[in-house]
Amino acid sequence: MTMLEIKDLHVRVEDKEILKGLSLTINPGEVHAVMGPNGSGKSTLAQVLAGKDEYEITSGEIRYKGEDLIEQAPEERAREGLFLAFQYPVEIPGVSNVYFLKAALNAIRKHRGLEEMDAMDFLTYVREKMKMVQMDETLLQRPVNEGFSGGEKKRNEIFHLSVLDPTLAVLDETDSGLDIDALKIVSDGVNSLRSPERAFIVITHYQRLLNYIEPDRVHAMVDGRIVESGGKELALKLEDKGYAWLEERVAAADAAAASGA
Amino acid sequence: MPPETQDVLDERVGRAYEAGFVTDVEQDTFEPGLDEGVIARLSALKQEPQWMLDWRLKAYQNWLKMHEPTWANIKYEPIDYQSISYYSAPKKSLNSLDEVDPEILATYEKLGIPLLEQQMLAGVAVDAVFDSVSVATTFKAKLAEAGVIFCSMSEAIRDHGDLVRQYLGSVVPRGDNFFAALNSAVFSDGSFVYVPKGVRCPMELSTYFRINASNTGQFERTLIIAEEGAHVSYLEGCTAPMRDENQLHAAVVELYAAEGATIKYSTVQNWYPGDPETGKGGIFNFVTKRGVAERRAKISWTQVETGSAITWKYPSVILKGDDSVGEFYSVALSKAYQQADTGTKMIHVGKNTTSTIISKGISAGFGQNTYRGQVKILRDAENARNFSQCDSMLIGDKCGAHTFPYIDVQNPTAQMEHEASTSKVGEDQLFYCNSRGIDTEDAVGMIVNGFCKEVFNELPMEFAVEARKLLEISLEGSVG
Numbered sequence: 074m075t076m077l078e079i080k081d082l083h084v085r086v087e088d089k090e091i092l093k094g095l096s097l098t099i100n101p102g103e104v105h106a107v108m109g110p111n112g113s114g115k116s117t118l119a120q121v122l123a124g125k126d127e128y129e130i131t132s133g134e135i136r137y138k139g140e141d142l143i144e145q146a147p148e149e150r151a152r153e154g155l156f157l158a159f160q161y162p163v164e165i166p167g168v169s170n171v172y173f174l175k176a177a178l179n180a181i182r183k184h185r186g187l188e189e190m191d192a193m194d195f196l197t198y199v200r201e202k203m204k205m206v207q208m209d210e211t212l213l214q215r216p217v218n219e220g221f222s223g224g225e226k227k228r229n230e231i232f233h234l235s236v237l238d239p240t241l242a243v244l245d246e247t248d249s250g251l252d253i254d255a256l257k258i259v260s261d262g263v264n265s266l267r268s269p270e271r272a273f274i275v276i277t278h279y280q281r282l283l284n285y286i287e288p289d290r291v292h293a294m295v296d297g298r299i300v301e302s303g304g305k306e307l308a309l310k311l312e313d314k315g316y317a318w319l320e321e322r323v324a325a326a327d328a329a330a331a332s333g334a
Numbered sequence: 335m336p337p338e339t340q341d342v343l344d345e346r347v348g349r350a351y352e353a354g355f356v357t358d359v360e361q362d363t364f365e366p367g368l369d370e371g372v373i374a375r376l377s378a379l380k381q382e383p384q385w386m387l388d389w390r391l392k393a394y395q396n397w398l399k400m401h402e403p404t405w406a407n408i409k410y411e412p413i414d415y416q417s418i419s420y421y422s423a424p425k426k427s428l429n430s431l432d433e434v435d436p437e438i439l440a441t442y443e444k445l446g447i448p449l450l451e452q453q454m455l456a457g458v459a460v461d462a463v464f465d466s467v468s469v470a471t472t473f474k475a476k477l478a479e480a481g482v483i484f485c486s487m488s489e490a491i492r493d494h495g496d497l498v499r500q501y502l503g504s505v506v507p508r509g510d511n512f513f514a515a516l517n518s519a520v521f522s523d524g525s526f527v528y529v530p531k532g533v534r535c536p537m538e539l540s541t542y543f544r545i546n547a548s549n550t551g552q553f554e555r556t557l558i559i560a561e562e563g564a565h566v567s568y569l570e571g572c573t574a575p576m577r578d579e580n581q582l583h584a585a586v587v588e589l590y591a592a593e594g595a596t597i598k599y600s601t602v603q604n605w606y607p608g609d610p611e612t613g614k615g616g617i618f619n620f621v622t623k624r625g626v627a628e629r630r631a632k633i634s635w636t637q638v639e640t641g642s643a644i645t646w647k648y649p650s651v652i653l654k655g656d657d658s659v660g661e662f663y664s665v666a667l668s669k670a671y672q673q674a675d676t677g678t679k680m681i682h683v684g685k686n687t688t689s690t691i692i693s694k695g696i697s698a699g700f701g702q703n704t705y706r707g708q709v710k711i712l713r714d715a716e717n718a719r720n721f722s723q724c725d726s727m728l729i730g731d732k733c734g735a736h737t738f739p740y741i742d743v744q745n746p747t748a749q750m751e752h753e754a755s756t757s758k759v760g761e762d763q764l765f766y767c768n769s770r771g772i773d774t775e776d777a778v779g780m781i782v783n784g785f786c787k788e789v790f791n792e793l794p795m796e797f798a799v800e801a802r803k804l805l806e807i808s809l810e811g812s813v814g
């Protein structure tokens with residue numbers, strides 16, 4: 074079965090249309106890269122998938138595991154295995170990372186009819202996952218993302234990902250602001266989580282991440298639409314030629330449509 | 335705010351006040367009204383010595399000349415002091431715990447107060463004040479062994495008259511302010527603690543106050559004396575039944591910490607806040623709390639204020655001796671139509687004195703939350719230091735947060751640090767929690783508890799848990 078199917082999605086915020094007819098289909102086990110210039114709507118897509126309600130979906134359809142995703146509350150989506158690694162992870166003062174994660178994991182487990190994990194089991198489980206992203210254990214007791222460096226925040230997102238064990242993970246520019254070592258750690262983490270049941274949408278600005286995480290498909294996003302899709306060679310082409318050629322093509326098509334109408 | 339978030343928040347705001355039941359016991363209640371005759375009757379009923387009556391009458395004379403303060407950021411209908419009854423007590427007189435009316439004990443049980451064996455397990459000695467008299471005091475024996483006196487104020491006046499006479503009004507004078515003067519005239523009971531020189535009180539001391547009778551004012555008077563090098567931790571908890579009319583609570587608490595002594599005073603206040611829909615009813619809480627710290631003494635106030643229609647309260651420390659320390663840790667929640675104007679005063683008199691203020695104000699619904707604090711460094715207070723942090727959190731957009739820090743520095747060596755912040759329970763934070771599978775209700779509880787963490791850390795362990803739960807419940811009934 075298809076994991077995610079987005080059909081002709083139109084999204085606006087405050088009277089401004091941001092996604093203008095976006096379509097995308099993802100199967101289990103696949104890794105899709107979404108690339109595009111700043112402001113093209115990549116984060117909007119990610120936030121809409123996670124259920125942020127300030128974005129108004131004016132038309133289109135999103136089906137996740139065969140169900141209408143738009144109907145579901147953000148926490149339901151999460152419990153159904155959807156995960157978003159935020160481009161800008163949010164700080165929650167006074168709430169320890171470990172407490173937060175335990176609450177999250179247990180909410181998800183409860184939804185799936187599993188028993189809550191007790192503190193001891195949870196700690197053992199979490200320590201295992203920390204190794205994967207080589208995260209310092211002190212970050213467990215620190216408040217969620219508060220005072221974390223940029224790199225630590227991104228690593229923490231991947232750490233959350235590994236603990237919550239989602240079916241579809243959306244990574245929004247997790248690579249930005251990471252040095253090469255951190256990038257490798259994050260990529261290794263993601264690669265070790267790849268499995269036939271799980272799919273990834275990796276949103277990135279740079280093709281360098283795709284040297285480490287090899288995508289099955291690459292999509293170029295311009296002005297709220299996916300305008301070109303291909304294999305990983307598309308990423309190299311975008312790196313080489315930039316987006317101007319695609320933007321020109323979109324502008325020409327829009328002009329033609331406008332005059333034709 | 336997303337509609338379902340608003341729903342959850344509304345539901346929490348609307349949650350019923352859990353301590354709002356009325357206990358059916360026979361009460362001896364004075365007719366409403368106040369004059370010298372009422373005070374004399376009250377004093378006689380309590381078999382007080384003449385000096386106590388004289389003291390009360392002087393306070394009453396003071397009070398008659400005073401005016402209700404109007405400077406606080408609170409609004410309420412004028413209080414008619416003649417329509418209040420100044421004494422109400424269960425009819426039977428009590429000699430031991432066994433004689434306590436089972437209804438009252440059941441009330442305490444309902445409130446989750448461990449009055450009997452549970453107390454031993456919890457290691458808590460409880461002095462419970464039900465309306466105006468102290469119902470039962472436990473653990474006296476164990477405390478007596480250590481030389482600690484812990485009893486009701488009425489008892490202290492009878493049995494430890496000299497001590498009471500020496501210290502009563504020494505920290506909060508009779509005519510200190512309008513409400514303190516009223517309290518001095520009519521206080522009905524309260525707690526008395528005396529910890530002798532060098533003694534570390536072997537357990538947490540605790541008092542629960544409950545207002546039951548209608549149209550009754552509650553005026554407790556608490557006095558804690560820690561002699562040289564002594565150490566005591568005291569906790570008070572408060573509840574009241576739901577009633578449509580407002581009830582007045584005007585307490586006075588005096589702390590005296592002699593050289594090298596430590597007093598830690600914690601409050602978890604959950605008086606009835608009034609009807610969440612209409613704002614009708616609820617406790618008017620006008621309280622004066624102050625401590626004097628001698629050389630190297632330390633006084634620490636921690637308060638979690640979730641109830642009351644109005645809270646007017648500024649627990650203060652006079653840092654009289656050199657190297658003394660004053661602390662104030664506060665969580666104040668105003669939800670629905672609650673109004674809180676609360677903060678502290680730190681008066682630095684001695685050299686090398688240090689004070690810390692951490693205030694967390696949470697406003698929800700139509701709640702108004704004001705921090706009002708004063709830090710005063712007197713001329714001779716060389717090398718005084720103060721750190722103040724006042725954080726406000728807004729939940730929803732119909733509530734308000736206000737901060738009035740007054741700073742008066744008369745010695746140039748003072749080091750002052752002030753931090754303030756106002757935040758909204760962010761959409762972003764809620765969404766981040768939601769996107770990890772945590773629902774909005776749990777997320778709000780988590781975020782607010784995180785916000786208050788520095789204060790909860792100051793509470794004795796078992797009460798920290800209680801405070802956290804209370805806040806969550808109140809948030810369910812108050813984070814909107």
Ligand SMILES: Nc1ncnc2c1ncn2[C@@H]1O[C@H](COP(=O)(O)OP(=O)(O)O)[C@@H](O)[C@H]1O
Pocket residue numbers: 086087089091109110111112113114115116117118127
């Ligand atoms: N909440 C918002 N309110 C107003 N404009 C927004 C909001 N979110 C995104 N936008 C606008 O939508 C466009 C796409 O933004 P975004 O999805 O963040 O792009 P990307 O992630 O590709 O850089 C930008 O012009 C941005 O300013």
Ligand SMILES: [Mg+2]
Pocket residue numbers: 115116117160245246
């Ligand atoms: Mg982005």
